[in-house]
Amino acid sequence: MKLESDFLVIGSGIAGLSFALRIADTGTVSIVTKKETAESNTNYAQGGIASVMSSTDSFENHIEDTMKAGAYLCHRDTVEHVVHDGPERINELIEIGVQFTRSGKELDLGKEGGHSKNRIVHAADLTGKEIERALLDKVASHPNIKVYENHVTIDLITEHHLFTTKKENHDTIHCWGAYVLDINKNVVKTFIAKNTMLATGGAGHVYLHTTNPLIATGDGVAMAYRAGAAIANMEFIQFHPTTLFNSGSPSFLISEAVRGFGGILRNAQGEDFMLKYNPQGSLAPRDIVARAIDNELKRTGDEFVYLDVTHLHGEKIKEHFPNIYERCLKHGIDMTKDLIPVVPAAHYSCGGVVTDLQGKTSIKNLFACGEVSMTGLHGANRLASNSLLEAVVYSHDAAKYLKQNKDKNNGVPANIPDWDYSGTVNTEEWVLISHDRKEIQQVMWDYVGIVRSTHRLARAQRRINLIQEEVKDFYKRTKVSEGLIELRNLACVADLIIRSAIARKESRGLHYNTDYNFLNDVEWLKDTLIT
Ligand code: FAD
Ligand code: SIN
DSSP: OEEEEEEEEEOOSHHHHHHHHHHGGGSOEEEEOSSSTTOSSGGGOOSOEEOOOSTTOOHHHHHHHHHHHTTTOSOHHHHHHHHHHHHHHHHHHHHTTOOOOEETTEEOEEOOTTOSSOOEEOSTTOHHHHHHHHHHHHHHTOTTEEEETTEEEEEEOOHHHHOOOSOOOOSSOBOOEEEEEETTTTEEEEEEEEEEEEOOOOOGGGSSSBSSOTTOSOHHHHHHHHHTOOEEOTTOEEEEEEEETTOOSSOOBOOHHHHHTTOEEEOTTOOOGGGGTOTTGGGSOHHHHHHHHHHHHHHHOOSOEEEEOTTSOHHHHHHHOHHHHHHHHHTTOOTTTSOEEEEEEEEEEOOEEEOOTTSBOSSBTEEEOGGGEEOSSSTTSOOTTOHHHHHHHHHHHHHHHHHHTGGGOOOOOTTOOOOOOTTOBOOSOHHHHHHHHHHHHHHHHHHSSSSBOHHHHHHHHHHHHHHHHHHHHHHHHBOOOHHHHHHHHHHHHHHHHHHHHHHOOSOBTTBOBGGGOSOOHHHHSSOOEEO
């Protein structure tokens, strides 16, 4: 079955929805999304969006904080661009109806780790939910946008699907849409489009413990990699320092804004241990805090450290963090009186599909935006609350580029084939999928986590290679399903992370290897590129 539109958007988080709304006046838009529309990392964002919105702050401050958190691997041109455009993009969100928290008439600006000023625009501690609500309201009423829920993209359509002989050498790869599994009908549909926006978000579920919802299986990076796109900086996986201990899967996040509000990390002895590691204490950048917690846990043998807000005004805590307060209560913790047990968990992928300043990837007519992309903003460690900002800035830029260059697109070839089911059967071996998935998550957690070593990375690589071979074989002979699509992508992304981690022979930002526990600016102040 073929479905044609001018633009195909894969993903309905902040990146996909913002792009769709910006481009829809110039053509028809299909949005495909894995589950229900709201289910995305965006929907769970707590802290807020970083932007210079106060006269006591400056673009220079935000730029320097971003560069410093990113261990100076950030691309300065990208950082300057995103930071300068921030206020305009925030005002647009307000115009479409996002209700940010205010202090009187002014926006209430929170603080998070690594920020030298209060600049986090937020909607209490449910910022993502509020943004997603407003964007989905707008999308629902737009006549040019059609949303397909429960549609999992399998692969991007490129020259590879058109030509069967390997002899042909294509210098330039084009993207003309994607093959997508309609989960309810169990059929693969061919979505054809002149331009495709990849906005599939993160890859948290490559790891055993993550803050990400189940949709975050790295599909976009894996699909783009298979299609031949340039991928970079996959070793920089951000572990959020504070998730509620034993809160299930996904791990429940205790926003960094809680520390920005005055919360202090303590070990079992009650010591404010972060001061031993960094002068910014509990509000040091995330890579430093996560590593310090990891070290404390290894040193003491404890299972968690504590986040302490008991010294702060109880009513104010409840007012600022109603969602976190309620969730802690459900776990028997009254955070105004009790210490909160916390542990780190995988949170954000700083690497991804390489884009330029307009969101263009190395594949023609394929754009990427949001967490799936590597724009150069985050470098070796993302500054808190810079990702929602990046998504709104780049969705704007990609739409602007496409509007200005619409005559340059040569359209799509007439001979795009439908999905080929031949040689595949329904099998009963579904248990293999869940076993392999768990094994990937465990291997990545044990060997490719906060602290790495060459020996552990090699061990992880051997195991992931084996799983990849098994998955490849299974995929060839089995009818596609959501579980199999995700497993194939998880294995691919795990491999990309390990290869990038092995390649980087230094420690920078989120990548810490005990065998190279030093910065090497001479050789390694550059992206880890995989093509
Ligand atoms: P997402 O919002 O994750 O959307 C991805 C979309 O792609 C989803 O709709 C998904 O279903 C769809 N999708 C994925 N694969 C496929 C496929 N194969 N086929 C079809 N559809 C697919 N960042 C901040 O800046 N500030 C914060 O306060 C903040 N808090 C956070 C709190 C939590 C708990 C988490 C998990 C993240 C937080 N982040 C925060 C990070 C931020 O939320 C994400 O980086 C950002 O929302 C990503 O937006 P996105 O649109 O790129 O992806
Ligand atoms: C948080 O609220 O701590 C998450 C912020 C982020 O990931 O940027």
